[in-house]
Amino acid sequence: MQQVFVQFADRTEAQLVAPTMLVEDFAKMMNVVALFFAGKLLKNTEVISVVPQDCTLVAVSPVDGAGKDKKRKKKAKKTPKRKPHVQKKHKLSLLKLYKVSGDKVDSLREYCPRCGPAVRMAKHANRTHCGRCGHAGK
Numbered sequence: 001m002q003q004v005f006v007q008f009a010d011r012t013e014a015q016l017v018a019p020t021m022l023v024e025d026f027a028k029m030m031n032v033v034a035l036f037f038a039g040k041l042l043k044n045t046e047v048i049s050v051v052p053q054d055c056t057l058v059a060v061s062p063v064d065g066a067g068k069d070k071k072r073k074k075k076a077k078k079t080p081k082r083k084p085h086v087q088k089k090h091k092l093s094l095l096k097l098y099k100v101s102g103d104k105v106d107s108l109r110e111y112c113p114r115c116g117p118a119v120r121m122a123k124h125a126n127r128t129h130c131g132r133c134g135h136a137g138k
Contacts, residue, residue: 002048005056006030012056019049032059110137 001016017026024044027035035042036058037051051057097120099106109120112130121128121137128137 003054004048004051005054006032006035007056007058008032008061017048019047021048022046023048027059030059032061034060036060 002019003014003016006013006015015026015030022044023035023042023046026048027033027044037055042051042057097108099108107120109123110128111117112119112121112133112135114133114135115130119130119132121130121135129135
């Protein structure tokens with residue numbers, strides 16, 4: 001008699017097997033579909049004596065049914081992707097902020113009275129507005 005260990009998903013059992021027994025008969029006796037040894041499937045026509053004494057056989061049990069559902073095809077989007085806003089680059093945009101006359105440079109934008117001399121006010125059609133503090137001029 002030859003002793004082999006059969007590893008199931010949840011447990012491992014030791015079994016005594018006659019060396020002349022076929023793998024197919026042993027699999028039916030253990031109620032498994034297939035037996036693996038060293039990562040290779042044992043053929044049903046092989047004899048158990050092809051595996052060494054005290055080795056571990058991995059058993060694959062029969063499974064009822066398949067997965068839950070088939071994977072569904074991803075739906076196509078109906079609306080096109082929104083294009084993000086890209087700022088336009090203006091060449092020589094500093095010329096809008098300053099006026100050069102002779103040796104003198106004058107600022108064309110007002111400075112914010114709340115924030116100080118570093119922050120300029122934005123020009124709108126009917127008012128001026130500070131982007132930092134929100135102060136609105138005339």
